[in-house]
Amino acid sequence: MALMSYAMSDSWTMVRRNVRHITRYPSMLLATVVIPALMFLLFVFAFGGVMGKGLVGKDAGTDYVDYLSPGIILLALVMAAMSTSVSVAMDMTKGIINRFRTMAIARTSVLVGHVVGSVVQALVSVVIMLAVALVAGFRPSAGIGGWLAALGLVALLSFALTWIAVAFGLAAKTVESASNTPMLLQLLPFLSSAFVPAESMASGLRWFTEYQPFTPIADTLRGLFLGRPIGNDWIIAIAWCLGIALVGYLWSARLFKRDPQMT
Amino acid sequence: MVTTPPPAITALGLRKSYGDKIVLNGIDLDVPSGRIWSLLGPNGAGKTTMVQILSTLIRPDAGTVHVAGHDLAKDPDAVRRSIGVTGQFAAVDEMLTGEENLLLMGDLHHLDRRASRRRANELLKQFDLEDAGKKVASTYSGGMRRKLDLAMTLVGNPRIIFLDEPTTGLDPRSRHTMWEIIRGLVANEGITIFLTTQYLEEADELADRIAVLDHGKLVAQGTPDELKSLVPGSHILLTFGDITELDAAVRVLGESARDDQALTLRVPSNGDLGEMRSLLDRLDAASVVAKNLSIHTPDLDDVFLTLTGRPAAENEAENAEKETV
Numbered sequence: 147m148a149l150m151s152y153a154m155s156d157s158w159t160m161v162r163r164n165v166r167h168i169t170r171y172p173s174m175l176l177a178t179v180v181i182p183a184l185m186f187l188l189f190v191f192a193f194g195g196v197m198g199k200g201l202v203g204k205d206a207g208t209d210y211v212d213y214l215s216p217g218i219i220l221l222a223l224v225m226a227a228m229s230t231s232v233s234v235a236m237d238m239t240k241g242i243i244n245r246f247r248t249m250a251i252a253r254t255s256v257l258v259g260h261v262v263g264s265v266v267q268a269l270v271s272v273v274i275m276l277a278v279a280l281v282a283g284f285r286p287s288a289g290i291g292g293w294l295a296a297l298g299l300v301a302l303l304s305f306a307l308t309w310i311a312v313a314f315g316l317a318a319k320t321v322e323s324a325s326n327t328p329m330l331l332q333l334l335p336f337l338s339s340a341f342v343p344a345e346s347m348a349s350g351l352r353w354f355t356e357y358q359p360f361t362p363i364a365d366t367l368r369g370l371f372l373g374r375p376i377g378n379d380w381i382i383a384i385a386w387c388l389g390i391a392l393v394g395y396l397w398s399a400r401l402f403k404r405d406p407q408m409t
Numbered sequence: 410m411v412t413t414p415p416p417a418i419t420a421l422g423l424r425k426s427y428g429d430k431i432v433l434n435g436i437d438l439d440v441p442s443g444r445i446w447s448l449l450g451p452n453g454a455g456k457t458t459m460v461q462i463l464s465t466l467i468r469p470d471a472g473t474v475h476v477a478g479h480d481l482a483k484d485p486d487a488v489r490r491s492i493g494v495t496g497q498f499a500a501v502d503e504m505l506t507g508e509e510n511l512l513l514m515g516d517l518h519h520l521d522r523r524a525s526r527r528r529a530n531e532l533l534k535q536f537d538l539e540d541a542g543k544k545v546a547s548t549y550s551g552g553m554r555r556k557l558d559l560a561m562t563l564v565g566n567p568r569i570i571f572l573d574e575p576t577t578g579l580d581p582r583s584r585h586t587m588w589e590i591i592r593g594l595v596a597n598e599g600i601t602i603f604l605t606t607q608y609l610e611e612a613d614e615l616a617d618r619i620a621v622l623d624h625g626k627l628v629a630q631g632t633p634d635e636l637k638s639l640v641p642g643s644h645i646l647l648t649f650g651d652i653t654e655l656d657a658a659v660r661v662l663g664e665s666a667r668d669d670q671a672l673t674l675r676v677p678s679n680g681d682l683g684e685m686r687s688l689l690d691r692l693d694a695a696s697v698v699a700k701n702l703s704i705h706t707p708d709l710d711d712v713f714l715t716l717t718g719r720p721a722a723e724n725e726a727e728n729a730e731k732e733t734v
Contacts, residue, residue, distance in 0.1 A: 152519065159516040167504045170545075241500030245561070248464045250489035251517050405467040 153252035160259025167233075168267050174233065178225040179271045183278050186218045189341065190282055203345045208372070212286070215279040216296075216367035217340025220360055222275045223304050224335055226268035227311035228328040234260050234315025235324030244406060257398055260315075261308050268304040286371040296370040299383060303363055306387040307331070309394025316401035340364040359386035415478060417442045417569050417601040418463060423472035425458055432458045434625035436472070442568075445595055445602040447616035449609065454622045456605040457497065460573045463603065464494045477569055493567035495559045497574040503547040507538055507557050510546060514564035525564075532560040536590070552583030559590065569601045570594070576611060584611075591615060609713065621716055628716045640711040645678045645685065648701040657697045662688070678704070 168175060189197070190211045198210035205213055237243060237260070246256055276284075288296065311328060318324035335341070337351065338360030344352050355361055362382040369376030418440035425433040432455045440446045450456050461467045463476060465485040474481035477491035494500075501510050508529055515525025533542045536556045541549060546557060555575065562570060572591065576584040592615065594600045606612050612619050613633050620630040629636060649655040649672045658674055659667055666675035678684055685704075692699060 155519065156517060159513065163502065163505070163513060166509070170504055240503070241496055241558075242502045244466055244496065245494065245500035246517075247466055248489055248492065248494045249517055249565075250486045 156252045156255035157258040160255045161262045164259045164263025174229050175267055178229050179274050182218055182221040182225055189214055200346055202343055205343050211283045215284040216371050217364045219272055219275055219300060220335040220340050220364055222271050223268055223307055224332050226271055227307040230264040230308050230311035231315040231324045231328050234312050235318045235321045257312055257402055260312055264308045265304050272300055287373040288371050292370045296367055302387045306391035309391050313394050313397040316398055334360050338364050416440060418476050420474045421472055424470045431625050436627055442601050443599045444617040445604055445615050447612040447619045448605045448622055449612045449619050450622035451607055455625045456622055457573055460571045460605055464492055464571050465489055492569045493562035494571045495562045497577050501546045501554060501557050506543055506545050508542040510561055514561045518565040528564055536560045552579050572604045574605055623717045636712045637707050640707045640715045643706040645676045646703045646705055647674045647699045650700050654697060661691050661695045
């Protein structure tokens with residue numbers, strides 16, 4: 147019982163440490179918002195006219211800004227995950243982590259601090275992205291329930307991506323490689339139905355797009371925001387999130403438990 | 410009845426290697442409580458690895474260790490509750506202020522808010538960091554950072570503190586401040602200090618006992634005086650203007666230890682004035698003129714040379730070279 151409550155209070159201490167880092171140095175947060183926001187504006191106002199005409203199947207006739215807005219959230223989350231990897235890798239190079247390791251505290255609290263801090267940061271950037279989208283003409287028709295479900299899925303995805311990002315950050319030998327590994331992750335939203343429908347892609351790519359996690363997640367979010375039927379996409383989306391989170395957590399815990407690499 | 414306190418740290422047959430590089434090659438230790446115990450050795454001797462093992466940071470390949478009576482392998486958390494570590498590279502959170510760093514430690518030691526704040530203020534005062542307390546640690550000088558680091562270590566009132574090269578890279582003034590603080594900890598609070606250093610002067614200045622580590626093995630242990638007694642006694646070094654003067658001096662004083670290149674002659678001596686006068690008288694009588702005379706008493710540099718066959722400075726140079734490759 148005491149052990150459990152120490153684990154909780156240590157985690158809470160670490161969460162406050164990470165949130166303080168973010169509020170003291172908000173440039174990281176800004177960087178993760180600016181790129182998806184610019185890309186969003188570029189896609190909507192420069193390419194949107196053409197791309198909107200290309201929407202096929204169940205999306206035919208949808209305004210491109212309405213099609214893209216739920217998808218751009220995925221890009222914002224992936225960008226946030228990248229900044230998590232970098233900040234974890236940077237933190238691991240600092241002596242303070244070794245100090246934590248020589249103290250009688252719950253070991254995973256260090257990671258929990260990073261995860262919760264990063265999820266909070268990611269959700270802030272999602273709120274900013276949504277505000278940009280609404281100003282740009284995004285008109286979701288979801289009711290209160292749809293909004294809550296959509297934000298719940300966003301939070302769950304953010305949690306999952308953050309655990310994977312933490313593992314990338316721990317596995318990276320240098321801070322530079324920590325910023326490179328998640329690049330692959332960053333490509334995934336582009337190769338999903340976030341920007342254009344899978345049906346419009348070349349056949350090989352289309353197969354990949356249909357089976358990768360971001361497509362059911364993007365489709366579910368779009369369905370929730372636009373008040374459309376989502377079929378069983380939401381089950382697949384949640385299963386992917388839980389699976390990614392579990393893998394990320396187990397991998398991170400394992401990496402953090404091994405002896406630190408000494409130079 | 411006076412009982413001797415149990416040893417603070419004991420280790421038996423400690424080994425660690427990275428790949429085929431053996432870092433610690435069978436170390437036995439016995440560190441008494443309430444003293445400053447120093448591990449002396451050049452860069453790359455394995456000092457930091459030793460601290461990392463004893464402080465539960467990394468696991469040894471073999472050997473048993475007890476710290477504060479707890480088995481390191483079986484109960485690392487009990488060990489962690491009794492120790493504090495301040496390393497060569499300051500372990501402070503640079504994005505937080507000095508005060509926030511101390512409060513962070515208070516939280517992690519599960520002190521309640523008021524106790525945590527009181528301890529933080531106490532330590533800021535004790536370490537003369539009151540003005541800096543509200544500033545972010547990344548703006549601190551090296552000496553301030555090291556002081557904050559040690560203050561953070563003290564928040565949990567550890568009984569044993571590992572100081573891994575606490576003054577490396579500090580200016581002489583900060584070094585002396587650090588020495589004063591370390592002495593105070595042992596004198597006032599009875600803390601055991603496990604100090605590693607590459608500075609012979611520092612070990613000599615602070616330590617009650619010194620162990621010399623070289624290439625992963627302890628090559629000697631003892632008090633500073635015991636170690637110094639290992640080396641040949643003091644001597645007088647005479648320098649001459651040319652080789653004929655040197656030859657003449659050798660005829661008077663004997664072959665002892667001449668160096669034709671440097672034109673010097675080393676004569677054993679206990680540094681006694683009368684002995685020195687008689688030596689000069691004998692040279693005078695033979696009309697031999699020495700250009701220079703210096704008295705040399707053994708220091709830990711000589712100890713190092715005797716024990717390892719290399720001067721400490723050469724060791725450092727050798728290692729510095731390795732690092733730049």
